[in-house]
Amino acid sequence: MHTTYCKTPIGIAKITGDHNGVQSIHILDEENVPEELMQPSTPICLQECVVQLEAYFLGKRDHFNLTVNPKGTAFQIKVWKSLLKIPFGKTKSYLEQSKALGDVKATRAVAAANGKNPLWIVVPCHRVIASDGALTGYAGGIWRKKWLLAHENPVKQHSLF
Structure with a gap:
């Protein structure tokens, strides 16, 4: 298993994976990771993940x-x-997600599974x-969720005149 890190506006992303793909992405609460750890690891999938996350945070990638x-x-x-079926800039309720999965009574189980999602963002x-x-x-943290939703669906300033 390899690990690399990527600085983002909501914290440092810790990305793990191997030749089979990216296994996890989590945002750390720590503010400083040693610079030598910030270099991409060997697997190309981790390097590509860093590139795509950077583009996402710059507003140049929506998937x-x-x-x-x-x-x-x-x-x-x-x-x-x-979750991959929820379009960029849109939201869905836990109940709607449960219905889409075919079991309206599974809302709590669906919410718990969402909470275990290892591939944030x-x-x-x-x-x-x-x-x-x-x-x-x-x-x-709710502040990160709010930030990500605002990033994906920024409020447009309307002209008053």
Whole structure:
């Protein structure tokens, strides 16, 4: 397993993976990672992940094209795949996600699986909100979820004149 890091506006992304793909992306609360660790690791998938994350944060990318290899149960992987269907700049409620997966009663299980998503940002669990529109349940902190949603759907300033 290899690890690389990428500075982002919401913290330092720790990216792990191997020749089978990117296994995890988590944003660290630490502000400083030694510079020698910031260099991309050998696997090309990690280098490409850094490139695509940087483009995303610069507003030049609205989707990711990476080989991923997350570890999880069959149910978790099914839930994570459903997250990829939520368009950039849009949100879906946990209930809507459960319905789309075919079980309206699985809302809590779906929310728990979202909470275990190892591929933050790339698999956009931040796009799932409560049915009443509240921002709930983001392992990286609600402030990061709010930041990511605002980044993907910035408020347009209207001219007053």
